[in-house]
Amino acid sequence: MNRRNIEEKIFLGLMLASVFIVMGSLILIVTVIVLNGVPSLSIEILTQTSEGGFYLGAGGGFLNAIVGSLLLALPATGLAFLIGMAIALYLQKDFMNPRIANFIRICLDILWGVPSVVYGVFCLTIMIAIGMTGGSLLFGIIALTLLEIPIITRSIDESIKMIPIGLKESAYSLGSTKFETAVKVVRKQAMPGIIAGVLLGFGRGIGDAASILLTVGDSNYFPTSISDQTAALPTMILNLVSMPDQVVQNKAYAVAFILLMIVLLISIITRYLTKKSSKHIIK
């Protein structure tokens, strides 16, 4: 065996080790959360709202946090989807000068990379400016919408780019307007990208803690209006885990388990739906 082959063997070993580390870290995370979370999980904890002094060891569950998280992430994803869809359709060559469109794409990519805590601070600044303290559902939704817009827009945009030009041309040649082509033809063709983008955005939104932490506050009840404070899964984990009592800390693992399951479920649904929806796409 000569030197070249030995070098290749060494690097192959390193590569296998790296892949093992990467896959191992995910397996480690899932097992740690499952092992610690499942024992402290019960029906009560899933179906009750927290009682006063929940963080000090009082009873109750975290249904308010689950509902709060959904009330934050669902409207935010809906808003971000509407906005993202409009932008992604408008970035097409048919509507906009490609140079400007590329500039907007760069802006969106930068926004994608912006740490979520910056959006939190942005909303916090506005809250301070209008004299609101303690947090509200509304600003949580705004922060999450800002976070999700670039994610959803760019993934819809990428799948719109893949659409064969002939398809659009044939729509035009049948007399449809630009808007009709965009809404009826391009939208249907981009369906896998839309589903993937929306679910990706939803997953990011429901799991993001930094922007929520600064904007929504905390509450033991279901929010009844958009100016109410609300509990959310990620912030509840942070609050629980910072407590000294071991029993209280164990609840954090249960919350984390639920959060992780939601995220895993989303990624499975994404796989299934994108596969299903790409069946009817014209290549």
Place this chain on the structure above:
Amino acid sequence: MPPSTIRSVLKNKIVLIGILSLFLSFIFLFLLNNFLLFALFLIVFIILLAYNFIKITRKLYDILGTRLMLFVTASVIFLFFLLLAVLIKGSLTILAEESLSNLLFSSTWKPFSGEFGLFAVIVDTLIVTAISMLIAVPISLLSAIYIAEYAPKKFRNIVRPFIDVLAGVPSVVFGLCALLVFVPLIRDDIAPFFGSRISSGFSLFTASLILSIMVFPIIISLCLESFNSVPIALKEASLSVGATKWETIKKVIFRASGPGVLAAIFLGFGRAFGETIAVSMVIGNQELIPKSLFGPGQTLASLIASNYTEVSSIPILASALIFVAFLLFVVVLIFNLLGFLVLRRASKRWKY
């Protein structure tokens, strides 16, 4: 409405009759006080209007829809600049109180006595980010090469979802795992091994470890993308002149996809730099210049998370935190732009 549409609407005779009937109805109402005829002509007008609306409705939808999309796009771009403006305006208060050099190069952070020196925090941030990148880059690169070039197809189909899922795990879950696994590990084994006797486990190194795991999926998936876009003919040419697979990777694939890899590293750096929650859970949250890697620290992002609760009691702290957020934004902006420029230069120079 653009003039061409208005003209085409006016050309329509029905519109003319409609306008005439509206005109007549007004004459009957105001000059002749005849309500019956006024109502009659008004009804004629409304019917004609409705008829016309259906006729021009496709064109109208086209215009309105396009305008709406333009409006949404423009307002998001506006939002991008609003974000910058709000951050700059918010940090002006602290910049008026303290000089920029004092903020950046003094290392005492005591918000209660009005001292806002960020130097220690900046140093900690750089150390944590650098170590996490040192761990993450080689591992991610090697795995990406394996997945792209060596792995059998079956294995590849298993690994891809793994990486996607890892990318989607919430940062608070990463933080919790670090708390459960890395903190005791470093307190009991790793820190004593390196001769650091008293370590609580909440340290710069713990934060770097968890950050490197969080960065894996970003770098791997971006690298895979650029490895896969190397044309197969290029690899075949190299293999056909007798290079081994590894030599082909080293001399052909790395060169061809180098800019993509560099851009991936920049993006990963941005992610590690701005990560907040996972870091703040394990770094110990003390604004100190580190004596060892196993001592506590604070990064720019985690500083915001651990200080925001006092914002209502110390007004100027809000401004200081906004300044920190502004720093984060600018650094991430620069790194994203660098990644973009590298890719663009490369796409001009190397055309495969």
